[in-house]
Amino acid sequence: MATTGKNKDNANSSTGASKASKSKGSADTEQSIVWIGMDLGTSRTAIACSNGVRESFPSLVGYPKDIISHKMLGTDVLYGKDVIARRLSLNVYRPLEAGVIKGSGDDKNVAADEAEANMTAARQLVKHAIRSANAPADSLVYCVIGAPAEASINNRHALLEAAKEVIDSVIICSEPFSVAYGMNVLTDALVIDIGAGTTDLCRMHGTMPEAEDQVTLDHGGDILDAKLSELLKKSHPEVSFSLQMIVDAKERFSTVRSTSDPILVTWPVNGRPTEIDITNEMKEACFSIIPPIVEALGKLVASFDPEFQEVLRNNVLLGGGGSQIRGLAEAISDYMDEHLGGGQVRQVEEPVFAGANGALLISKDMPPEYWEQLS
Amino acid sequence: MVPLVMTRSLARNLFHMLRGAAEKTTVEGLKKRGLRTVSVLNFRDVQMIIVRSIENTLQRRGLDFDQSDIQDEVRHEFLSLIRERDVLQGTVDALLREKGELAENRSALATELDKATLEYENAQSSSEAGDSDQEIAALMKRIASEVIATQSAAGVKPQLTDTTLSLVQAALQDHLQTMGQQSENGQQTNLNQLQRRIEKLKRKLHETEHMLERARANGVGIERLSGESVDPGVKHNDPDFEVKKELLGEIFRLNVELRQLLNKN
Numbered sequence: 001m002a003t004t005g006k007n008k009d010n011a012n013s014s015t016g017a018s019k020a021s022k023s024k025g026s027a028d029t030e031q032s033i034v035w036i037g038m039d040l041g042t043s044r045t046a047i048a049c050s051n052g053v054r055e056s057f058p059s060l061v062g063y064p065k066d067i068i069s070h071k072m073l074g075t076d077v078l079y080g081k082d083v084i085a086r087r088l089s090l091n092v093y094r095p096l097e098a099g100v101i102k103g104s105g106d107d108k109n110v111a112a113d114e115a116e117a118n119m120t121a122a123r124q125l126v127k128h129a130i131r132s133a134n135a136p137a138d139s140l141v142y143c144v145i146g147a148p149a150e151a152s153i154n155n156r157h158a159l160l161e162a163a164k165e166v167i168d169s170v171i172i173c174s175e176p177f178s179v180a181y182g183m184n185v186l187t188d189a190l191v192i193d194i195g196a197g198t199t200d201l202c203r204m205h206g207t208m209p210e211a212e213d214q215v216t217l218d219h220g221g222d223i224l225d226a227k228l229s230e231l232l233k234k235s236h237p238e239v240s241f242s243l244q245m246i247v248d249a250k251e252r253f254s255t256v257r258s259t260s261d262p263i264l265v266t267w268p269v270n271g272r273p274t275e276i277d278i279t280n281e282m283k284e285a286c287f288s289i290i291p292p293i294v295e296a297l298g299k300l301v302a303s304f305d306p307e308f309q310e311v312l313r314n315n316v317l318l319g320g321g322g323s324q325i326r327g328l329a330e331a332i333s334d335y336m337d338e339h340l341g342g343g344q345v346r347q348v349e350e351p352v353f354a355g356a357n358g359a360l361l362i363s364k365d366m367p368p369e370y371w372e373q374l375s
Numbered sequence: 376m377v378p379l380v381m382t383r384s385l386a387r388n389l390f391h392m393l394r395g396a397a398e399k400t401t402v403e404g405l406k407k408r409g410l411r412t413v414s415v416l417n418f419r420d421v422q423m424i425i426v427r428s429i430e431n432t433l434q435r436r437g438l439d440f441d442q443s444d445i446q447d448e449v450r451h452e453f454l455s456l457i458r459e460r461d462v463l464q465g466t467v468d469a470l471l472r473e474k475g476e477l478a479e480n481r482s483a484l485a486t487e488l489d490k491a492t493l494e495y496e497n498a499q500s501s502s503e504a505g506d507s508d509q510e511i512a513a514l515m516k517r518i519a520s521e522v523i524a525t526q527s528a529a530g531v532k533p534q535l536t537d538t539t540l541s542l543v544q545a546a547l548q549d550h551l552q553t554m555g556q557q558s559e560n561g562q563q564t565n566l567n568q569l570q571r572r573i574e575k576l577k578r579k580l581h582e583t584e585h586m587l588e589r590a591r592a593n594g595v596g597i598e599r600l601s602g603e604s605v606d607p608g609v610k611h612n613d614p615d616f617e618v619k620k621e622l623l624g625e626i627f628r629l630n631v632e633l634r635q636l637l638n639k640n
Contacts, residue, residue, distance in 0.1 A: 033607070035607070051408055134408065134409040134410055135409060136407065136408060136409045137409065153633065153636060153637075156633055157633075157637050160633075160634075160637070171626060171627070171630050172630060172633065173626055181622070184615070186615060186618050186619070186622070187618070206618055207621070207622070207625070208622055208625035208626065208629075326435075362623065362626065364607060365607075365608065365609035365619060365623055366607070366608070366609075366623050366626075366627070367607070367608045367609075367623070368607045368608060370623070370627040371607075373627075373631070374627070374630055374631070374634070
């Protein structure tokens with residue numbers, strides 16, 4: 001559902017104004033609370049809400065570069081797809097990296113002002129996501145946000161900070177755990193959540209997963225983009241392409257199937273649109289994420305109770321935006337057969353919304369008194 | 376591959392099913408939910424999406440079946456889904472009706488129980504009060520004065536008058552005792568009956584409340600299916616209630632610890 005920049009600003013101010021008049025005493029009435037499950041991903045943000053709203057948009061925030069762009073765009077800030085469409089007139093921020101807010105960890109390479117700018121962008125991204133939920137102005141907003149399995153205390157703190165202005169009560173939860181909760185798979189299962197920045201693996205055994213039950217890999221969609229770009233530069237040095245063109249091609253054609261139609265894109269060669277066959281490069285880049293995933297799976301299986309290792313190996317759930325690569329579940333199963341002596345992988349029904357759906361279920365199941373205590 | 380086509384009857388069935396399954400809401404209701412615009416999907420587009428998704432899936436899988444076989448199978452599957460949905464809808468309606476009747480029944484039983492309890496209390500207090508000693512003494516005094524007046528007028532010896540008086544007093548005492556016993560027995564029977572009625576009403580009320588609770592739990596399932604908002608908190612009838620309760624408690628504890636840690640810093 002599209003809204004204009006002006007409408008977004010209005011929605012924002014009404015939410016802010018109403019916050020002061022909210023009463024906790026009326027929190028137990030259905031109308032007065034909107035529960036939101038949020039997957040704040042590096043590449044995409046998805047929300048699933050108790051009022052039926054479900055939205056997903058690229059995790060991008062853009063500010064007009066100068067006064068001319070500001071006049072032309074008629075707004076102070078743009079989000080998601082609008083940023084991609086108007087990126088030439090904008091200073092673009094992708095405030096999340098490896099599933100956490102850039103500069104919120106112990107990374108000394110990020111300058112203080114850059115970290116601050118990313119924090120502001122993340123805060124506005126969360127606000128935008130909450131506005132998309134269309135919660136009535138006087139209702140309380142209770143939200144569960146999925147965070148990468150290995151997010152640090154500082155990363156989690158940054159998420160809380162980003163959320164506190166617009167959310168009345170917020171709970172941070174491990175992202176792969178929320179995928180598993182949403183699928184009602186709470187025991188003897190392995191969840192793989194392939195995001196843009198990271199791939200999270202989580203072992204479910206009926207209790208809250210601990211550090212040794214979770215692995216976060218740096219291999220996500222971004223690595224795949226970089227790999228594809230590198231391969232294409234080698235095989236087609238004459239072709240001009242941008243990172244966004246690589247992302248678009250990946251979203252349309254990504255596959256690991258050996259039998260598929262040729263993947264053809266029309267990209268410029270010396271300024272002239274030319275049809276290029278990128279089938280082999282696409283398959284090789286997509287396949288590159290499988291070995292590290294299976295290696296991590298093997299470690300999680302091997303350190304589990306030997307009696308239940310087979311059950312675990314045969315109950316692997318694949319979710320996250322990156323899991324939409326065609327044939328990925330079968331390819332991981334085959335690779336597991338070769339290297340781990342067998343395994344069954346199945347893809348979750350809605351890869352993009354799986355985390356948000358699970359977070360929404362957690363938020364609804366959470367006892368009201370817990371929400372009150374955390375508000 | 377020849378493009379699939381949806382037959383007219385299949386399209387009609389689909390249309391009716393979608394219309395039946397759609398949530399009905401008023402424009403005012405949408406406004407209350409904060410919705411300013413809604414996305415409207417044309418039925419032809421829905422039809423096209425379904426046809427295209429079947430087509431794409433078949434193409435992706437490299438399957439090459441006979442078109443009429445596929446259409447028959449899809450039609451068969453679709454009709455059985457419609458039937459299944461109708462049965463489910465019927466069950467949902469019956470459960471909702473049952474829930475309404477139970478709620479009415481419960482309120483009638485509660486009123487009756489209140490009435491019976493009040494009746495019981497009244498009966499108990501009147502039984503405890505008994506006849507007044509003063510009234511008996513006044514009656515005895517009136518009888519004695521009438522006996523003395525009558526016998527002295529007839530010249531009866533005072534000794535005989537005293538004997539007559541004591542005989543009358545004894546007879547009256549006996550009569551009162553018998554009457555009192557009878558009345559007490561009647562009152563006790565009445566009290567016992569009332570008590571039994573109260574016990575029965577309490578039992579029925581308890582059973583109705585239990586049934587109502589179950590109907591409400593079913594209602595939660597129905598509401599979840601229809602996408603409406605539900606009561607918060609994991610439900611007792613959830614098969615994984617204990618595990619989920621523990622996991623949610625753990626998530627809460629971790630979030631409390633995170634806040635405590637941040638406050639310290």
